[in-house]
Amino acid sequence: MKTVTFDSPAQGTISYVDKKRGLWWMSALYPLFPITGLVLHGLTGIELMLLVPMAAAYIFVPLFDYLLGEDLSNPPEEVVAQLEQDRYYSRLLYLAVPLHFITFFAAVYWIVTQDLSMAGYLILAVGTGMTSGLGINTGHELGHKTDPLSRLMAKIVLAVPGYGHFCLEHNAGHHRHVATPEDSASSKMGENIYAFALREIPGGFKRAWQLEKVRLQRKGKSMWSPSNELLQSYAITAIIQISLLIASGWMLLPFLIIHNFLAWWQLTSANYIEHYGLLREKKANGSYERCQPHHSWNSNHVFSNLLLYHLERHSDHHAHPTRHYQSLRNFDDVPALPNGYFGAYLMAYCPPIWFAVMNPRLLKLQHIQGDLSKVNILPGKREAMEQKYASLVVA
Amino acid sequence: MAKYQCPDCGYIYDEATGNEHEGYEPGTRFEDLSDDFACPACFVRDKEDFALLEKSSLKK
Numbered sequence: 001m002k003t004v005t006f007d008s009p010a011q012g013t014i015s016y017v018d019k020k021r022g023l024w025w026m027s028a029l030y031p032l033f034p035i036t037g038l039v040l041h042g043l044t045g046i047e048l049m050l051l052v053p054m055a056a057a058y059i060f061v062p063l064f065d066y067l068l069g070e071d072l073s074n075p076p077e078e079v080v081a082q083l084e085q086d087r088y089y090s091r092l093l094y095l096a097v098p099l100h101f102i103t104f105f106a107a108v109y110w111i112v113t114q115d116l117s118m119a120g121y122l123i124l125a126v127g128t129g130m131t132s133g134l135g136i137n138t139g140h141e142l143g144h145k146t147d148p149l150s151r152l153m154a155k156i157v158l159a160v161p162g163y164g165h166f167c168l169e170h171n172a173g174h175h176r177h178v179a180t181p182e183d184s185a186s187s188k189m190g191e192n193i194y195a196f197a198l199r200e201i202p203g204g205f206k207r208a209w210q211l212e213k214v215r216l217q218r219k220g221k222s223m224w225s226p227s228n229e230l231l232q233s234y235a236i237t238a239i240i241q242i243s244l245l246i247a248s249g250w251m252l253l254p255f256l257i258i259h260n261f262l263a264w265w266q267l268t269s270a271n272y273i274e275h276y277g278l279l280r281e282k283k284a285n286g287s288y289e290r291c292q293p294h295h296s297w298n299s300n301h302v303f304s305n306l307l308l309y310h311l312e313r314h315s316d317h318h319a320h321p322t323r324h325y326q327s328l329r330n331f332d333d334v335p336a337l338p339n340g341y342f343g344a345y346l347m348a349y350c351p352p353i354w355f356a357v358m359n360p361r362l363l364k365l366q367h368i369q370g371d372l373s374k375v376n377i378l379p380g381k382r383e384a385m386e387q388k389y390a391s392l393v394v395a
Numbered sequence: 396m397a398k399y400q401c402p403d404c405g406y407i408y409d410e411a412t413g414n415e416h417e418g419y420e421p422g423t424r425f426e427d428l429s430d431d432f433a434c435p436a437c438f439v440r441d442k443e444d445f446a447l448l449e450k451s452s453l454k455k
Binding site for chain 2 (some may be wrong): 146171172175176215216217218219220287290291318319320321322
């Protein structure tokens, strides 16, 4: 256990031990987990074993979140600078990048060399895609850093599922406009995840290209210049995936399409649950109030947070986007998800369950208290929501 | 030449160096940045939020 200390003139020496320090290896190594499915299949010859990593993610992670509960502890502010300078935490992020490639190539190898049934092929494509979606989370943490190495690593890991536009879209698009009706990556009350995906995936793509166009125009460069950072990441994707197709033939094409889409879908799932129905107030001058911790749904469930580099401490992340994962804080009285992200995704995939759980939770939030004018609501759904939740809505 | 700082993440816009990545040439004055300029590090603070940090002895 490493102790961080700070000599405060007012409070004396402040000591802090990050109890999660060694546990962050879980986030770094989790990308390799799907390989267990290949190993089990290889050992037993039972194709269904390919399903084990996915089943574990969606059964055991929500269960462990439920059983292990929440971690509400925060590092003292005085030691945050030291925590963020500790290269150990960044190295764990860098480590995850090649691991995503290893899992992706291992799955491709398995598809090409094993005589899989249609079901086995689909399970492997979906499972590998979900893991590459996890890679978008790795790219997310890296992409918020300002040093060139982290940004390069983000571009590389986002290339696995062909989502190289994510960093720009997320940082300059989503963070700037989060919890407003204009943000394609903030879901609205009454909007189901499938309708949201049709708005979020093309919306993010379009916004990223618009932002990159403006940046390149300032530099006097064309959209098709090698300086285009979206194209740089897409080029890595194209080289890898086209080479694999040439080497393995068309039988790999459905795998690549399903894999890429499932990774994007993982991001859609995260975006869907992170700001559902939350709305920043519009000021008299037409701009929105600053993003506050209550503009994100938060989860302090310890197990899934350890698998996701603290992504679920989303309130602090949006209020202060450059804060590193190891120092993200819990805040009292912020919107809280009933389970970690894996459990919340399962609810979201079944819209009636999601609406039944989350709509009352949204309306009961301290800063909303039934006032629908403070909710990011799907246009045309207001009346239906007023009727359905009459006891919770304040006229 | 002056420096301006983002109050949230601490990013410093230095007029002397500009911001090459974002396409702001060295010598680009803060007041000449577009009105929709956002902090290029955290993106959650706008131009109006930046605080003047210091002015060097060099005259504009």
